[in-house]
Amino acid sequence: MRIGVVQLNSSDNPKANLQTTQDLIEKAALDGAEFIVTPEVTNIVSGDRAHQSITLQTQENDITLRAICAQAKNLEVWVLIGSLALLGGSNGRFLNRSFLINPTGEIAATYDKIHMFDAMISDTESYAESSGYQPGDRAVVTQTDFGTVGLSICYDIRFPQLYRDLAQAGAQIIFVPSAFTQQTGADHLQVLLRARAIETGCFIVAPCQTGTHPTQTAKVRNTYGHSMVIDPWGQVLLDAGVSQGISVLDLDLTLVEKARQRIPALQHDREYKKPKNV
């Protein structure tokens, strides 16, 4: 299975981001990628909710979704749009939704980010994703031509039970499209991704947003980059650094079974009483 990992420096202009994304998807396909993945919020990185409200579309009208479905069909490749920010959540909120698109250009699965990034990571940097986005409540595993895949997004990586559930439902590859902050990315991203790979015996594939994101507003956002691919034994197969662009590599899915035969921890869960502080 040849995978293409797209790393983006998305702006707050969806049209421009679509052009860049399509150019990079095409480049990955020309390099032989059969399954191409893009980061969280491929269509817009913005720190300004008002700007997002007047710029974003519903799923039905979204230009990025429509164009990339057509492109997947044209190139005959699988595409995971790591996520799109869309109108359509409850109480006027946005959705942070992944789309898995098959080589006939149809939507094979969607996933709404479950865990919302509400965090104060320093005196000057805080996030309140739950006030802007409606969270999902459904974990997703689905079949592809290459194997069984599980979907997740960014901050979900901090909730190991989700990954255990995906793996125990049959996932062999789990995607973690992300827009990590620079600080938490540097301090935590690689170790979190490797831990999830080791715990689940899955490939972990994390296409990421990177750099200082171009904006027409006053609110500048920076992300960490370093898109990564980790094998089921926890080895780092790819660290894409900080440049926008593509990385293409081959995944040997037989490594999933091999890792799980060596350490069958996925089958060793036991029931126990929750701890009480006494």
Ligand SMILES: O=C(O)CNC(=O)[C@H](CS)NC(=O)CCC(=O)C(=O)O
């Ligand atoms: O709001 C958007 O545009 C899209 N969503 C994001 O960028 C989200 C919420 S702000 N970012 C993360 O989840 C980063 C998590 C992270 O960095 C960590 O867990 O340390």
